[in-house]
Amino acid sequence: MVGAPLLVLTLLTTLLGIMYLAYVVDPEGNLHDFPIALVNQDVGETLGAPGQQQRVDFGSQVADGIARAVPSDEIDLRVLGINEAEQQMQSGKVYGAIIIPSDFSKRLGILGVGSVIPADIERPIITLQTNPRTGAFTTSIVNRIGAKVFPQVNEQVGKQLTEQIQAQLRPPPGGGSATELTGATLLTLRSPLQLVVDEFRPLPSGTGEGLTAFFYALLLLLAGVIGSMTIHTMVDAALGFVPTEYGPWFVHYPPTPISRFTTLFVKWGVMVLVANIVSGIYMLIAHLLGMPIENPLALFLYGAFAILAVGITGLSILAAIGSAGLLVNLILFIILGLPSSGGTVPIEATPKYFGWLATFEPMHQVFLGIRSIFYFNADFDSGLGRAVWMTGLGLAVGLVLGATISRYYDHKGLLRGSTAHA
Known part of the structure; x- marks a missing residue:
């Protein structure tokens, strides 16, 4: 008479504990196949003086760096065009998007030139779009992924850009003096990118x-x-x-x-x-x-x-x-x-x-x-x-x-x- 309800309740509460505690105890540790779009709109840029010009595509380099920085066993990084990314955001099929703008190479090139030649410059941006309609917890995870990946990419791009500028400032083989970069300039070059977090179709009140x-x-x-x-x-x-x-x-x-x-x-x-x-x-x-x-x-x-x-x-x-x-x-x-x-x-x-x-x-x-x-x-x-x-x-x-x-x-x-x- 006592054994049956005791057994049923023991099994039922055990199932409750397993299901509900496993559900919330470590979401980031359980992360797998989390869909995020990667959109590279960069059109590239031609840099250098006449006769020494070269075509660069910093956007592709950054996209490759993001793909390497993102753990593939946790994140389903989908390389998409902007239209397809927006469609998947609108249908909730991806939880966020990392967008490299079309003028990324141009801005990065201007930043490099502006470090040695006086000019108005703007730091190149990478946009992290969240999809709040898929849930508040999802948005939080997207923000954490961005905060984890962006510093690695920023550091790598900064290192490459600094090396390129320093190479350009070395004295020519025939002699001359090298131009020294100021501390402020080095600080800018080593952290050249700006992360902008944006909401895709924000939710209304209520x-x-x-x-x-x-x-x-x-x-x-x-x-x-x-x-x-x-x-x-x-x-x-x-x-x-x-x-x-x-x-x-x-x-x-x-x-x-x-x-x-x-x-x-x-x-x-x-x-x-x-x-x-x-x-x-x-x-x-x-x-x-x-x-x-x-x-x-x-x-x-x-x-x-x-x-x-x-x-x-x-x-x-x-x-x-x-x-x-x-x-x-x-x-x-x-x-x-x-x-x-x-x-x-x-x-x-x-x-x-x-x-x-x-x-x-x-x-x-x-x-x-x-x-x-x-x-x-x-x-x-x-x-x-x-x-x-x-x-x-x-x-x-x-x-x-x-x-x-x-x-x-x-x-x-x-x-x-x-x-x-x-």
Whole structure:
């Protein structure tokens, strides 16, 4: 009597501890396949006096230096054109971009000349673009990567530039005096680059720095899970299959002569109504709280769809295995779902088995859909397409599972019954 709940709770809490602590304990240590775009727009420059001119392409050298400085086992560095990089930023496929501008070689050449000839100069810049619509934690990781990589590249470029200028200032073979660089000039040459951090499509107010999508998705999952448990219990009580108890009041109605499949069908019908009502309620609350909703129809339809898919699958699991389905639903939709959702810590900063879970866990699919609707104009390429497809697949699995198992039980004559009490 004591051993069973003790064993179940021990296993359940162990799973909770493993999933939730492994999820957040060391995101940077778990970093893998983190997508960042590298865009080299530099067109090069011709430097030197007439007759001694040479074509230089400092942008390519810097791009190669960045590729070497970035750990390939952690970062998925994608060398892209500016248009493709912007498209991937707009769809959330990359979390940031390192951009070398078109006048990079020109500015670096002017900096070198200006160190020995009086002139107005500007330090060449490298832009680090973050993608805040992919989440606050993602932005933080992009900034840390930039802070780690940029000093190495800056030092390497500075070393090469200093050597080039000093070589130009050596006395000619026939004699003459060398020009000495001042300390201020050397300091500038050794750190010639400037890192500019910029946000790509900043989030509007009322988005919780990119967290509203995660919590809205969580609400939809909870509505489906809690809804299925509530509907399962209350409909069974009304049909006389389980007792109804509120405080000291207790009643057990006579069991209704109804098949398992019909009972499940009734529960599904209630879930359809609940899904639409709750989706509307969530939208109303979000509107009253000042959350920007640019695609209300898409949000309502997908919200109801997600609740319905989770709820129907949850009801089917309960119909298949009874009370044990409560634990199965809790593990499937919540315990495994939250840390593999990618809603707070990106999947690429969690242990790799979370990425495997994210391929089928409902929470991740719902999060992708809601994030797309909230932040990426409901673009199918930004996750909504996958979310709709996977949610539909989950709904189909729930319907087939519930119909097959309940009809099988009915066919075997495994009717539900109980002794009436009042």
